[in-house]
Amino acid sequence: MNESTQETPAVRTIETVDVMRIMExxxxxxxxxxxxxxxxxxxxxxxIGIKNVTIGEAFFAGHFPKMPVxxxxxxxxxxxxxxxxxxxxxxxxxSTEKIVYFMSIEGAKFRRPVGPGDQLRLxxxxxxxxxxxxxxxxxxxxxxxxxxxxxxxxxIQNRA
Numbered sequence: 071m072n073e074s075t076q077e078t079p080a081v082r083t084i085e086t087v088d089v090m091r092i093m094e095x096x097x098x099x100x101x102x103x104x105x106x107x108x109x110x111x112x113x114x115x116x117x118i119g120i121k122n123v124t125i126g127e128a129f130f131a132g133h134f135p136k137m138p139v140x141x142x143x144x145x146x147x148x149x150x151x152x153x154x155x156x157x158x159x160x161x162x163x164x165s166t167e168k169i170v171y172f173m174s175i176e177g178a179k180f181r182r183p184v185g186p187g188d189q190l191r192l193x194x195x196x197x198x199x200x201x202x203x204x205x206x207x208x209x210x211x212x213x214x215x216x217x218x219x220x221x222x223x224x225x226i227q228n229r230a
Contacts, residue, residue: 101127119151121148140190145217168227
């Protein structure tokens, strides 16, 4: 597990979370795991997920064969996966046997296509948390360009 942690009196941060630790946090697996790494994690507040988009992605076979474009809904899903892993990392041992479910997606906007060779940086910021419901604002970027954004809500529940 490649996870380095820094603590200040009020804020706990994790510099890097590798894919093995992400898979411990969320149940997604290839081809639906859409986060390769997380960086700049501020527990309970924010994180940046990284997705390296390659021509080998399963969705490119049909979206679109002669002009590969990552589906916008999968970009939003990648933001949500980053947020879900952030929630589990934040809750720590309290998250055992818990799972994070989407509740809503609002204000989704797609600014430009994402294709093979792009590196998505999935910026998620907690807007609020009430009980088991967390609300996030997400922005996906390639380089300095915003490619997508959305606000989404998730609920933490016991695994069935």
